[in-house]
Every structure is written in C-alpha cells, then in structure tokens.
Amino acid sequence: MTTGQQHEEPLFDARGLVELNAHVPRVSEIDGEQASFDARDLTTRQINLELRWLLYEQGVKEVTVSNPAARHSLGAGLLTRCKINFEGSLGYFALGMIDGPEVHIAGRVGWSSCENMMSGVVVIESNAGSLTGAAIRGGDLVVKGQVGARSGIDQKGGTIIALGDAGSMTGFMMQRGRQILCGNVGPGLGDSMYDGVLYVAGKVKSLGIDCVEGEWTDADTELIERKFRIYDLGSPPEFQKFVCGKKLYNYDSLEPSERKLVL
Amino acid sequence: MCGIAGIIYKNGNGAHRIGRDLTSMLQSMKHRGPDSTGYALYHAPSHELTVRIKLADSTAPRDLEFADDVRRRRRETEDRLRAAGATVKSTEEANEYTYSATIDYHGDLKQLADYVESVPHAEVLSLGHSLEIIKDLGDARGVSTAYQLDDYFGSHGIGHVRMATESDVDIANAHPYWAYPFSDVAVVHNGQLTNYHQWRRRLESRGHRFASMCDSEIIAVYLADRMANGDALEDAMHHSLEDLDGVFTYMCVSEDSLGMAKDELAAKPLVLYEGDDMVALASEEMAIRAVIDKEIETYDPYESTVMVWTR
Numbered sequence: 101m102t103t104g105q106q107h108e109e110p111l112f113d114a115r116g117l118v119e120l121n122a123h124v125p126r127v128s129e130i131d132g133e134q135a136s137f138d139a140r141d142l143t144t145r146q147i148n149l150e151l152r153w154l155l156y157e158q159g160v161k162e163v164t165v166s167n168p169a170a171r172h173s174l175g176a177g178l179l180t181r182c183k184i185n186f187e188g189s190l191g192y193f194a195l196g197m198i199d200g201p202e203v204h205i206a207g208r209v210g211w212s213s214c215e216n217m218m219s220g221v222v223v224i225e226s227n228a229g230s231l232t233g234a235a236i237r238g239g240d241l242v243v244k245g246q247v248g249a250r251s252g253i254d255q256k257g258g259t260i261i262a263l264g265d266a267g268s269m270t271g272f273m274m275q276r277g278r279q280i281l282c283g284n285v286g287p288g289l290g291d292s293m294y295d296g297v298l299y300v301a302g303k304v305k306s307l308g309i310d311c312v313e314g315e316w317t318d319a320d321t322e323l324i325e326r327k328f329r330i331y332d333l334g335s336p337p338e339f340q341k342f343v344c345g346k347k348l349y350n351y352d353s354l355e356p357s358e359r360k361l362v363l
Numbered sequence: 364m365c366g367i368a369g370i371i372y373k374n375g376n377g378a379h380r381i382g383r384d385l386t387s388m389l390q391s392m393k394h395r396g397p398d399s400t401g402y403a404l405y406h407a408p409s410h411e412l413t414v415r416i417k418l419a420d421s422t423a424p425r426d427l428e429f430a431d432d433v434r435r436r437r438r439e440t441e442d443r444l445r446a447a448g449a450t451v452k453s454t455e456e457a458n459e460y461t462y463s464a465t466i467d468y469h470g471d472l473k474q475l476a477d478y479v480e481s482v483p484h485a486e487v488l489s490l491g492h493s494l495e496i497i498k499d500l501g502d503a504r505g506v507s508t509a510y511q512l513d514d515y516f517g518s519h520g521i522g523h524v525r526m527a528t529e530s531d532v533d534i535a536n537a538h539p540y541w542a543y544p545f546s547d548v549a550v551v552h553n554g555q556l557t558n559y560h561q562w563r564r565r566l567e568s569r570g571h572r573f574a575s576m577c578d579s580e581i582i583a584v585y586l587a588d589r590m591a592n593g594d595a596l597e598d599a600m601h602h603s604l605e606d607l608d609g610v611f612t613y614m615c616v617s618e619d620s621l622g623m624a625k626d627e628l629a630a631k632p633l634v635l636y637e638g639d640d641m642v643a644l645a646s647e648e649m650a651i652r653a654v655i656d657k658e659i660e661t662y663d664p665y666e667s668t669v670m671v672w673t674r
Contacts, residue, residue: 170648188658191649207658210648211632227662230629248663249629267629268666286665287627 122146124153128163136164144171151175155182170210175203181220192229195222198239211248214241217258223331230267233260236277242331249286252279255296261327269308271298271342280324282337290342294349299324299339307342314343364526365538365553366395367633368645369614370654371519371621371672377407377493382507382515385522388643388650389503395646396524399537400506401498403549403616404520408493411452411465412546415488416440416479419460421500422533423484432484433460439482444468447475457510461488463495473544477572486535486574491547493517493618498537518674519621521614523551530576540583543572545590547618552579553646554611554631562607582613600624600669614644622671629666636661642672 122145128137135154139147147165154160155178162183168174172191175184181200189207199218208226215234223242230248233241237257246264255274265283271290277297284302291308298311299320320341328336368388372379385402406413418436423429441464444451449468456462468475476487489496499506503524507513523538530536542548556562559578562585567573571584582603589599596617603624610630614623623633623644634648636659643651648661664670 170652172647172649189648189652189661191647208648208661210634226660229632229634229663246662249666265665267663268627286629 122149124149126150126153128154128160130154130158130160133159133161134164135160135162136166138166139171140167140169144173147171147174148176151178151184155180168207170207172210175201189226198222208245214239217241219258227264228262232262233258236260240327240331242333246283252277255279259327261331261333263333265302268305271296271311272308274298278323280327280339290344292348293344295344298342300342301337301339304340304342310345310348311342312345314341316341364395364528366392366524366646366650367521367538367551367553367612367614368392368523368643368650369519369521369551369616369621369623370641370643371674372641373672373674374640377405377518378516379518380513380515381405381517381520382512384654385520386503386507386512387653388645389522389524391650391653392524392645392647393502396526397502398527398532399498399500399525399534400503400523401496401525401538401551402506402512402520402522403489403494403496403539403541403551404512404515404517405493405547405616405618406495406515406517408618410492412449412468412490412492413463413465413495414444414476414479414490415457415461415463415495415497417461417486417488417534419484420533420535421460422531423460430459436482436485437462440479440485443478443482444475447478449475457497458499472546476544480572487541487543489541489549490544491618494541494547494549494616496539496541496549498523498534498539500532500534500537519616521549521551521616521621523553529555529578535575536577538577538579540577540580542583542587542590542615543574545587548583548586548590548596548615550579550583550586550613550615552582552611552613554609554613554626556581556607556609556611558608578609579613582607582611582615586615596620597622597669597671600671604667604669612646620671620673622669623664624669625664625666627667629663633664634661635664635670 128135164185166187168188170189170191173193176196179199184203186205190209192210194209194213197216201220203222205224211229212231217236219238221240227245228243228247232247232251235254239258241260243262247262249267250269253272255277257277259278261280263282266285268286269288274296275294280299282301287306288308290311418433449466452465454464497510538551539549556578586599612625612631612633636643
C-alpha cells in the first residue's frame with residue numbers, strides 16, 4: 101500500500117491518456133465498520149484508492165459505492181474479506197484478481213469481469229459482457245442476466261452461474277470448475293476444454309471440439325440445489341451436463357518434473 | 364483497438380445535438396484510440412447535396428507551395444463540380460484543407476465524384492442529402508472544436524476513435540468511410556479483416572475506387588457494391604457476415620437508419636442501449652453514460668448479429 105506516499109510530479113503524458121497519481125479522496129461517510137461514498141466526481145484511480153483506504157486502513161468491512169457510472173477496473177485487486185455494494189453498472193475488468201470480497205452489483209458489468217478471481221462472491225443483478233470470469237480460480241460468480249461470449253475462458257476453478265443466455269464459445273479452454281447456465285448457449289460450447297463441468301438448462305446451439313455430454317450423478321444435483329439455495333435463485337430447472345471428451349490432447353496425470361523422474 | 368459509437372433518435376426530426384452527443388461519447392473512449400477521430404453526421408435531409416472535399420492530408424508537409432496548392436485544388440475541384448453539371452449553391456471552408464459545397468445535381472454520383480477526385484490529392488469525403496463526414500487527427504474534443512461540431516444538429520450519426528494498427532495515421536486512413544459512390548451511406552469499424560487483399564482485388568476489378576490502405580474501407584466499398592447490385596442495406600450487412608473474414612463489429616448508417624453487425628466470434632465489443640426515444644451504441648458503456656446520466660439497462664448483442672434502427 102502506498103496511499104500514504106503521494107507522487108506529485110507529472111508523468112510524461114503526450115497524448116493525455118494517463119490518469120495522474122491521485123490522492124486518496126477521503127470522501128466516505130464512515131459509520132463503524134460500514135462506509136459509503138459517491139463516486140460521481142471521482143476518477144477510476146480515486147475510487148480504487150478510496151476503497152483500499154477504507155478496507156485496509158480504516159477497518160471498514162462493508163462499503164457502498166454509488167454512481168460508479170460504468171467505469172473500468174473498479175474494485176480490482178482487493179485481497180481482503182469484506183462486503184462491497186456497487187449501486188450501478190461497472191465497466192470492463194471489474195473486480196479482477198480479487199481474493200475474498202463479497203460483492204453485489206446493482207447493474208451490469210462489461211467485459212472481463214472478475215478475471216482471475218481467487219475467492220469470494222460476486223452477484224451481478226443485470227447482464228455481463230464477454231469473457232466473464234476469465235481464468236477464475238475460485239469463488240462464485242452469479243450473473244442474473246445474460247452473459248456475452250467466452251465466459252469462463254481458461255477457467256481454473258470456482259463456479260459461474262448465469263440465469264440468462266450465454267454467448268459463443270462458453271467455457272472455452274476451461275480447465276476446472278463449473279458453469280451453471282440456465283438459458284440457451286451459443287455455438288462452440290466448451291470448445292477445447294480440458295476438464296471441468298458445464299451445466300446447461302436451455303438449448304445448445306452447437307458443441308465445441310471435444311466437448312461431450314456427461315453422466316449425471318447425485319453430486320451434480322446436490323451442487324446445483326445448494327448453489328440455488330445459497331443465492332436464493334428459486335427452484336433449479338433441469339440441466340444437461342457437458343464435460344471434456346479427452347480425445348483432443350494426450351492426457352497425463354504426471355507433472356512434467358515427475359515425468360522426468362519416471363522416464 | 365479502436366472505439367465506435369452511434370446514436371439515433373427515433374423521432375428523427377433533425378433537431379438533436381448529435382455533434383455534441385457523439386463528441387462526449389467519443390471523448391470518453393479516447394483511451395481506445397487517440398490517433399484520429401471521425402464523425403458521420405446526418406442533418407435534416409434537403410433536396411440539395413452536400414459534398415465534403417479534402418484537398419490535402421493533415422500530414423502533408425507545409426512547404427512554401429502548400430497554400431498555393433490547396434487554393435489551386437479548391438478552384439479546380441469547384442470547376443469540376445460545375446463542369447460535371449452541378450450548380451454550386453454555396454461553399455464553406457471547414458479548415459485550410461477541407462471544404463464543403465452545397466450543390467444541385469441530378470446526374471450520376473460516381474461520375475461526379477470520380478471527376479472531382481481526378482484532381483490530384485483531392486478526396487471526396489462524403490456526398491449526400493444529409494450526410495457529412497468529418498475526420499481529422501487528434502481526439503474528439505480537438506476535432507469537434509476545429510470543425511465546430513458542438514452546434515451540429517441532426518437525427519443520427521456514428522463516430523470512431525482510431526488506434527492505427529495496419530495503415531498510416533492520416534485523414535485518408537481515418538474512419539468513417541463513405542460507401543463511395545452511394546449517397547448518405549457511411550461505415551465505422553472496430554477490428555481487423557483478414558481477407559482484405561482478396562476483396563480489394565475483387566472490388567477493384569469491378570471498378571470500385573479505394574482511397575486508403577485501411578482494411579476497414581473494404582466494408583464500405585463492399586456494401587456499396589452489394590447495393591449497386593440491388594441489395595437493401597440490411598441484406599448487404601447480412602451477406603457481409605459470410606463474406607468478410609476476421610474480427611469485426613461495424614456500424615453502418617444511411618439517410619434514415621443506423622445498423623450494426625458483429626462477426627461470428629463476437630470478438631469485438633458493442634454495448635447497446637435502447638431507450639424510448641433513442642438508441643445508443645458504443646464499444647463501452649461508459650460512452651453511452653456520457654450522454655445518459657443515469658443507470659440504464661444495456662446488453663451486448665451476440666455473435667453474427669445484424670440489427671437496424673430507423674429514425
């Protein structure tokens with residue numbers, strides 16, 4: 101954390117694109133472990149600095165941010181357990197790389213929300229753009245609207261739930277984790293997936309390479325019912341399960357270093 | 364990267380400040396493309412044609428002959444407009460190397476545009492009963508100030524901020540592209556087309572002219588070619604999904620409508636807002652929020668989508 105050290109010297113900025121180093125605005129109303137602030141007149145950097153200041157230095161556990169105005173990269177890289185409520189839509193790269201927060205977004209998110217999320221919960225009330233939950237490793241990501249293309253690309257863990265439709269190449273190259281897709285999905289579902297599970301309630305436009313229908317087990321039922329219960333999503337529809345056919349690559353359970361030893 | 368934006372008012376009576384709206388939208392997406400900014404704006408249709416002519420590129424060296432060259436080209440282009448049978452009602456200088464002329468002309472538009480462009484370095488940027496294409500280097504604020512677009516009233520328009528990846532940074536390679544020689548049709552594009560050379564050879568052999576080396580120009584010329592063969596704009600856009608290869612989201616405007624098309628991979632973004640009285644589209648929601656200062660319901664159209672709205 102470097103919020104205490106302020107850098108005043110202007111950066112080289114011939115094209116006027118760089119957001120200069122900002123002060124922590126300290127505009128929040130803090131009430132014990134709760135705080136709230138209006139982001140209308142703040143820059144992206146100021147909003148994120150304010151969040152960090154509240155969560156890391158003021159002992160605040162729950163923050164409400166109003167007027168985020170679809171700006172990018174809000175809440176990225178927060179590595180502490182906390183609650184954050186965004187009272188509006190966020191732009192691209194929202195809540196990337198987070199580890200721990202429980203986030204509620206009253207609007208929608210743009211592309212690449214929650215990319216590389218390690219743990220925590222993000223609930224989005226409206227739609228999400230493409231690449232939602234790219235490379236997430238853990239946590240739950242619940243989208244109550246539709247999601248764009250390639251959600252859960254390179255997913256390495258965690259659960260993505262979408263109540264609406266999903267776009268093309270959903271679960272592209274996913275390696276672990278689950279996606280529970282309640283609407284119709286676009287072409288190329290689970291293309292080149294290595295592992296993990298895709299549950300689809302609607303129609304599948306087409307399956308991607310090496311994605312096949314999987315065998316339903318009690319564990320699948322239990323998982324879906326549990327997730328629907330936790331997030332109060334009503335009674336779950338009937339799902340089809342899709343997994344990796346494991347025909348596309350030569351799979352080997354040994355790590356490269358272990359293989360060297362054996363050979 | 365590039366950013367595209369479009370706005371159309373459903374009660375398109377031409378009294379909306381689309382110049383200012385698009386400037387706000389494009390300026391908020393400056394990070395997507397700071398090289399050049401362009402607008403295709405539609406004022407209330409008139410029975411006269413507006414032709415915008417570029418006499419030199421903004422990057423042309425300002426040597427001792429520059430001013431004389433531009434003056435001579437302006438005189439020659441105006442002479443050619445008249446010689447081609449047009450009545451020049453008025454002319455207006457936009458800046459030292461661009462001017463627009465209001466003309467009365469009922470002949471073949473290609474003949475007219477070709478004749479004007481036969482003056483070396485002259486380029487017809489746009490031609491139409493309501494279309495005007497304004498493009499130059501720099502960000503939206505700069506271009507808008509230079510061409511006084513804040514007071515531009517109209518019914519719809521599209522804009523583009525460019526991050527040059529495959530061709531020069533100059534006006535010739537800036538968007539929007541006019542669908543030469545179709546009056547009132549223009550295109551902005553975000554993406555890359557991989558079968559550019561194939562289509563360029565094909566279209567050139569059919570007699571179409573290219574003003575730049577930018578892959579996006581293919582879309583405008585392709586649509587023009589389709590329409591010359593009798594396709595409606597929307598049909599031409601549907602065909603483009605099959606014929607154009609690469610990743611793209613593009614917007615196309617005509618005298619009374621605005622459309623968007625997205626490739627089959629949905630590789631380039633577009634956020635769509637449909638309000639009661641207007642439709643706004645942009646590469647980022649932030650741009651739409653620059654003209655609508657409240658929480659709104661938006662979504663991203665899926666792959667292989669073509670949508671058209673009419674004013």
